[in-house]
């Protein structure tokens with residue numbers, strides 16, 4: 001594989017279904033798309049596995065990695081750090097694989113500054129009532145945190161204009177199909193096809 005991979009960023013308000021849709025997408029996509037596991041300082045939830053769901057790290061370690069320039073982006077979200085380890089993303093793109101990030105909006109905007117040719121996808125809820133119902137239904141947050149997440153969600157929805165695509169998560173399978181279509185279309189863009197041919201021609 002000679003072409004550098006494409007970087008896809010799935011973002012959107014808390015509870016809209018980013019994790020659910022991403023997992024369903026990866027079950028279908030096999031090995032072609034690589035998921036970048038994030039790092040966080042929040043506590044592990046029941047059923048979560050270190051290195052699979054997140055790299056769970058202390059605040060001290062996270063801050064050291066920020067200082068050392070090891071994070072592509074990071075954000076403080078509801079009292080904890082979340083961030084994308086830089087080396088994995090760079091190495092995987094260099095190997096020619098597409099990389100997929102699932103991150104909140106502040107972090108996505110930082111990636112946009114650093115990687116303007118990333119493909120930014122905003123996952124939207126069918127409506128705000130459904131968003132709140134999903135966060136409550138998940139049963140992972142206390143009511144005060146849910147209210148905080150809803151306030152952040154309203155500000156985040158206003159950031160949609162900075163994204164390339166908006167995908168409504170009404171039904172999981174439909175949201176996954178919409179994202180698959182986006183990935184396919186991005187591969188057909190002349191700029192991306194041309195980059196692939198330019199790399200090939202260097203080798204001839």
Ligand SMILES: Nc1ncnc2c1ncn2[C@@H]1O[C@H](COP(=O)(O)OP(=O)(O)OP(=O)(O)O)[C@@H](O)[C@H]1O
Nearest residue numbers: 014015016017018019020134137138169170171172
């Ligand atoms: N299309 C959908 N229809 C109904 N429920 C959904 C749908 N997508 C996700 N959910 C449910 O909504 C809840 C929130 O989903 P999920 O945890 O994936 O959201 P998230 O955006 O990753 O949240 P966070 O940003 O807080 O990590 C879960 O209980 C999930 O099962």
Ligand SMILES: Nc1nc2c(ncn2[C@@H]2O[C@H](COP(=O)(O)O)[C@@H](O)[C@H]2O)c(=O)[nH]1
Nearest residue numbers: 014038039074075082083084102103104107
């Ligand atoms: N800026 C980043 N945000 C991230 C990253 N990984 C996950 N997230 C987002 O944080 C919130 C909260 O997640 P939760 O697991 O505590 O519910 C959610 O919106 C995630 O998408 C990251 O690397 N950078």
